[in-house]
Amino acid sequence: LAKTTQPISMDSYEGQEVNITCSHNNIATNDYITWYQQFPSQGPRFIIQGYKTKVTNEVASLFIPADRKSSTLSLPRVSLSDTAVYYCLVVGANDYKLSFGAGTTVTVRA
Amino acid sequence: SAVISQKPSRDICQRGTSLTIQCQVDSQVTMMFWYRQQPGQSLTLIATANQGSEATYESGFVIDKFPISRPNLTFSTLTVSNMSPEDSSIYLCSVEAGGAETQYFGPGTRLLVL
Numbered sequence: 001l002a003k004t005t006q007p008i009s010m011d012s013y014e015g016q017e018v019n020i021t022c023s024h025n026n027i028a029t030n031d032y033i034t035w036y037q038q039f040p041s042q043g044p045r046f047i048i049q050g051y052k053t054k055v056t057n058e059v060a061s062l063f064i065p066a067d068r069k070s071s072t073l074s075l076p077r078v079s080l081s082d083t084a085v086y087y088c089l090v091v092g093a094n095d096y097k098l099s100f101g102a103g104t105t106v107t108v109r110a
Numbered sequence: 111s112a113v114i115s116q117k118p119s120r121d122i123c124q125r126g127t128s129l130t131i132q133c134q135v136d137s138q139v140t141m142m143f144w145y146r147q148q149p150g151q152s153l154t155l156i157a158t159a160n161q162g163s164e165a166t167y168e169s170g171f172v173i174d175k176f177p178i179s180r181p182n183l184t185f186s187t188l189t190v191s192n193m194s195p196e197d198s199s200i201y202l203c204s205v206e207a208g209g210a211e212t213q214y215f216g217p218g219t220r221l222l223v224l
Binding site: 034041042043044045046049087096097098099100101102103 | 114141143152153154155158168202204206207212213214215216217218220
């Protein structure tokens with residue numbers, strides 16, 4: 001499993017864009033980049049996944065450069081309810097073993 | 111998407127006792143997973159439970175301590191046996207979400223062992 005590195009914490013204010021960069025230098029050809037969000041007292045929730053370039057859904061955008069050695073999760077116009085821990089995972093296709101790192105604690109303030 | 115429920119949501123137990131945690135999903139799934147999240151820590155996979163076969167345990171976890179049942183495609187149980195305070199954690203189950211590389215998680219069972 002490719003090891004990932006992401007910041008331990010980030011602070012932001014309501015309405016701002018939050019960008020979390022994750023490093024995964026040893027990513028393999030068939031690996032996908034997946035992000036989960038975990039609120040206090042809840043299980044993690046899948047938010048976005050990508051292989052290369054850019055992926056966007058109703059929650060976030062995921063930017064992946066050509067070398068795929070890093071990725072950036074972008075949360076547009078955050079609100080207080082976006083305060084959570086965000087986990088970056090690199091997972092092989094059909095690999096069910098999710099390896100969670102420490103995650104990034106994002107705190108949004110009013 | 112899959113809706114997952116866990117029982118109990120939380121419990122306080124005495125050391126030396128055992129607790130069985132139930133995980134129910136609203137659709138049939140092949141693969142179910144059990145994780146542990148110790149206080150302030152990230153998630154660690156305990157085992158994978160497939161219906162009709164023995165659970166597969168990750169390094170550091172053994173069947174005698176964490177026996178798992180998977181009687182059908184919508185249900186699983188995890189038992190934490192002979193508990194000690196070090197077993198105080200949140201225990202979460204998850205299921206594959208279409209693609210094996212994404213999973214849906216239950217709300218977790220918060221366990222405190224005194």
